[in-house]
Amino acid sequence: MLVRIEMELEDVPGQLVKVLDPISRFGGNIQNVVHQRDRKTPLGRVPVTVIFDVDERARLNRIIAALRNMGIRITRIGEREGMVKSIVLMIGHIIHTDIRDTIDRVNVIRGVMVSDLSLAMGAVGEESAARATIMASDEKRARAALSRLEKIAGEKKLLMITSLEGM
Amino acid sequence: MRLIMIGFGNLGRAFGRSLLEKKEFLLTNYGLTPSVVAAVDEYGAAVDEGGLDVKKLLKTAEKANTVADYPARGKKGRSALEVIEEVEADLVFELTPTNIKNGEPGLTHIKKAMMAGRHVITSNKGPLVVAFRELDRLAKQKGVEFRYSGSVGGAVPVIGLAKKMLAGNMVHAIRGVLNGTTNYILTRMSKEGAPFDVVLREAQELGIAEKDPTLDIEGTDTACKITILANAVLGISAKLKDVKVVGIRRIRPEAIRLAQEAGYAVKLIGVAKRDSLEVGPKLVPVGHPLAVGGTLNAVTFETDLAREVTITGFGAGPRETSSALLGDLIDIHTALGD
Ligand SMILES: NC(=O)c1ccc[n+]([C@@H]2O[C@H](COP(=O)([O-])OP(=O)(O)OC[C@H]3O[C@@H](n4cnc5c(N)ncnc54)[C@H](OP(=O)(O)O)[C@@H]3O)[C@@H](O)[C@H]2O)c1
Numbered sequence: 001m002l003v004r005i006e007m008e009l010e011d012v013p014g015q016l017v018k019v020l021d022p023i024s025r026f027g028g029n030i031q032n033v034v035h036q037r038d039r040k041t042p043l044g045r046v047p048v049t050v051i052f053d054v055d056e057r058a059r060l061n062r063i064i065a066a067l068r069n070m071g072i073r074i075t076r077i078g079e080r081e082g083m084v085k086s087i088v089l090m091i092g093h094i095i096h097t098d099i100r101d102t103i104d105r106v107n108v109i110r111g112v113m114v115s116d117l118s119l120a121m122g123a124v125g126e127e128s129a130a131r132a133t134i135m136a137s138d139e140k141r142a143r144a145a146l147s148r149l150e151k152i153a154g155e156k157k158l159l160m161i162t163s164l165e166g167m
Numbered sequence: 168m169r170l171i172m173i174g175f176g177n178l179g180r181a182f183g184r185s186l187l188e189k190k191e192f193l194l195t196n197y198g199l200t201p202s203v204v205a206a207v208d209e210y211g212a213a214v215d216e217g218g219l220d221v222k223k224l225l226k227t228a229e230k231a232n233t234v235a236d237y238p239a240r241g242k243k244g245r246s247a248l249e250v251i252e253e254v255e256a257d258l259v260f261e262l263t264p265t266n267i268k269n270g271e272p273g274l275t276h277i278k279k280a281m282m283a284g285r286h287v288i289t290s291n292k293g294p295l296v297v298a299f300r301e302l303d304r305l306a307k308q309k310g311v312e313f314r315y316s317g318s319v320g321g322a323v324p325v326i327g328l329a330k331k332m333l334a335g336n337m338v339h340a341i342r343g344v345l346n347g348t349t350n351y352i353l354t355r356m357s358k359e360g361a362p363f364d365v366v367l368r369e370a371q372e373l374g375i376a377e378k379d380p381t382l383d384i385e386g387t388d389t390a391c392k393i394t395i396l397a398n399a400v401l402g403i404s405a406k407l408k409d410v411k412v413v414g415i416r417r418i419r420p421e422a423i424r425l426a427q428e429a430g431y432a433v434k435l436i437g438v439a440k441r442d443s444l445e446v447g448p449k450l451v452p453v454g455h456p457l458a459v460g461g462t463l464n465a466v467t468f469e470t471d472l473a474r475e476v477t478i479t480g481f482g483a484g485p486r487e488t489s490s491a492l493l494g495d496l497i498d499i500h501t502a503l504g505d
Contacts, residue, residue, distance in 0.1 A: 087429050087450060091417050118428070120421035129422035131429060159417045161426075163450040164342065164436060164457065 002031070002053055002083040002135070003060060006076040007067070008045035011037070016048065022066035027059045028052035032115035032135075045073070051115060051135065084142040086134045088149060092158035094119070094128045102152050103132075111137035112145040168199065168500060169216075171254060171285070172206040173247045173276050174262035175224075175234050178290060178317075179206070181485030182260070182492050183221050189493065199500050205254045211235025212245040214254055247272065251279045258499065260492065261289035267382070267391060267407060270297035277302055281309045288495045290317030290488060292391040296407040299398040312502060314495035315399070319392045320345065322487035323480040324494065325466045329400040336470035338400055341439040345392040347462035347482040348376045348383040349415050349435045353448075354460045357427060360420045375462060385414035386435060386446040393437040393444050400468075405444055410437075413447035426450055432458045 009015040016035060023030060034049045041047065054060050060079075067074060094102075103114045116133035134149075136142035146162060153160040172179050186193075186201055193199040202218035210233035213219055219240065227237045235243045251259060259280035263273050274294040280287050287306070289295070294302060295318055306313035319325050320343075329338060344350050348370060355366040367384075370376035382388045390410040397405040415435050426433050431450040434457060438445050451458045456477040459465045464482030469475055481487040 087426075087431065089422055089426055089433070089450065091419065091422050118425055120425055122419070122421070127417065127419070129419060129425055131425035133429075159413070159448075161422075161433065161448050161450055163431070163452075164434075164455070165452075 001055070001057075001060075001079055002051065003028070004049060004051045004076075004078040005064075005067075005074060006047065006049045006078075008041055008073045008075060009048050011040065011044055011046050015046075018070065019048070019067060019072055020050070022070070023050060023052055023063050026054075026062045026066065027056075028054045028063055031133075032113070034113075047075075051113070078137075084136045084139055086136070086142050086146060087163055088132045088134060088146070089161040090130045090132065090153060090158045091161070092127050092153075092156065094130050094158060095121070097156035097158065099130070102149075102156070105152055106134065106145050106149055109141060109145055109148060111141040168201050168258060168496070169204045169218075169256040170201055170496075171250060171256045171259045171280075172203060172262065173251070173259060174264075174291075175206045175208050175228050176262065176264075177485040178488055178492070179260070179262045180225055180228055182262075182489040183225050185486070185489040185493055187221055187225075193497070197497055197500060199497065201496065204256050205250045206234040206237075207245070207247045207250050208233050208235070211241065211243040212247075212250050213237030213241045214245070214250060215240045216255055247276050248279055251276060251283060251285070256285055258286040258288065258496070261287060261291055261294070263291060264293075265291055265391075266293040267296055267387065270294040274298055274302075278305060281305045281311050281313070284309060284311060286312040286314075286499050288314045288317075288492060288499070290315070290492065292318045292388075292395065295398070296391045296394045299395065300404050303398075312499045314499060315395070316495050317488045317491035319395050319399075320464050320466060320478075320480070320491075321347075321482040321484065322490045323464050323466070323478055323482060324491065325396070325464075325478060326399050327494065327498075328476070328478050329396075329468055333468060333470055333473060333476065336468075336472045338468050338470050339440065340469040341393075341396050341400060341437075341466060342457065342469070343392075343396075343437050343466035344434050344457055344459055344464055345437050345466065345482065346383055346386075346389045346435060347464060348380060349386075349389070350459070350464070351375050351462045352384075353415060353418065353423070353433055353435065356418070356420045357423045357432060360424065363416070363419060384416055386412040387414075389435060389437040389446045390444075393439045393446060396437075397439040397444055401439055401441055403441060409444055411443070411445040411447075415448055418448055427453075434458065 213234040270293040273291040436449040465479035467477040
């Protein structure tokens, strides 16, 4: 199952590494970490979201217990058994057309997150390629994310290649 | 059965060779004795109502590059239309080059043949993407048989599988790798990491890609096949312009590598559904039945009873495609109960 844990960490060095340790130690396969330093809470804590894959409930319970024992403030735990994962390729002037903006416009959809991005830069003047992994909480949101991305790709003249399964 | 061959190029000749090779086989298994009474190319025709000597016809075509040089019975300047109208025959093979703009000269050849009461077999996509319904209706009106298996999938019996073997099913969707040239290019790019232009040149040198590969690379050839499948299998009156098409020109080896790292191959896929017809590069999971390599074609039918059925094989090549032409001939022979 895919698990999403949202927590608030003290803004001191080493905190992030500390929370990731029990997750991987108890068998969680970390997929994505979002560290939102620009969205500090009023008490100066940093919201962090970790998404990981884990195959048994017992392991998940141990991870959560370990985090709580460390005094970590967990704000939300979401199990996403039915989490929908979509892989998308994009080809074009990806960087020049503001990749940050592309991702942000997908991420603002509720229940959707671009959880991985790999880039292959083209030579000067040539097109680049990118692969994005989009996690969505259900099929409907996954479709919404893909159609949003398709619209952006149209605007930015990017070639978007989706998986056959979605056709 | 008396046959007229309109177009005697790569495919026409390969079919001629298959006729020679299968002479005994056709007789013993089907009681079929095909006789080529005329062959026509752009320069002229060879006509013998008693039956041409196919061996001699092949030799003439190879040496003189036209059937019009056929000893005694060849005639320069004799056109396909004249032959269709004047020569007594049962069936016309229309094997001229594909023209997707107006279907000509194939479209007129097929219409004339049907009006003259002759059965028609073609591998030419042009007339089908321009006037599928019209031809289908004309054939019924004139009470003649019309087959076009070789136009989609080459040797792979895509249309026959759907229309015959899956006849009791409702086909919801058809997805396929329908162009060997682009599949070869994508496969080579993924194996060698070589740039598009290098792989394209290699394909041209090997005779896999044509001198002008535009129709393949831009996805138009796949779109033609999707148009034909939409008409023949889904029963929609679609034209080529109804297909949304993206080609593979922008695919580079780096993009393919990114896909591979995530467990996918990049394939040019054509999709026909009742509400949408499209062609474009897609991510296909490695190990998926459509993830075929090299020049192979593969087509999946998504149906109500049988669920998914996939068929794969060689999508082009004259000898391979002659299998489809011969299959159509036997099919018509059987349908007529001769
Ligand atoms: N080759 C394959 O593997 C394959 C597979 C599937 C489908 N097809 C389709 O099958 C068709 C034939 O393919 P092919 O490879 O045999 O093509 P090809 O080698 O170019 O042969 C075309 C033949 O048509 C003749 N022709 C052209 N215009 C004509 C006219 N107005 N009247 C009479 N004959 C005419 C040509 O004569 P000249 O030589 O005198 O010009 C030639 O004999 C094409 O539509 C192709 O797309 C081919």
